[in-house]
Amino acid sequence: MITSKQRSYLRSIANTIQPIFQVGKGGIEENFLKQIDGALEAREIIKVAVLNNSGLTAREASDIICEELQCEGIQAIGNKLVLYRRSKKKPKIELP
Template sequence: MITSKQRSYLRSLANTIQPIFQIGKGGIEEAFLKQVDSALEARELIKIKVLNNSGLTSREASDIICNELNCEGIQSIGSKLVIYKRSKKKPKIKLP
């Protein structure tokens, strides 16, 4: 669990990054989760866009992904969500 100060810091880092994944009509499948997990291991902080035809809100998608991958939902605004998971091998982001 991260504190509100750490969450705020991660939100500020996420402002400049672009979404690297999209959730479409296929929804959230096992292959998608594996790709997100490997991206989290490499980057620690990623942004995902939820398309209208997915049938999910960004909050619902964030909750599903975070439950499956044991990561932290940082932000969910409009159709975008930001998630964070500390890298096991080489942590890059130093939390305050």
């Protein structure tokens, strides 16, 4: 679990990055989760866009992904969500 200060720091980092994944009408499937898992290991923080035809809100998608991958949902605003998980091999982001 991360603190509100750490969450705020991660939000400031995520402010400048672009979404690298989209949740579409196919929803959240096993292959999609594997790709997000690999991206979290490599980058530690990612942004995901949720399309209108997915049938999910950003908060619902964040909850599902975080439950499956044991990551932290940092932010869910509009149709975008930010996920964080500390890398097991090479941590890059130093939390305050």
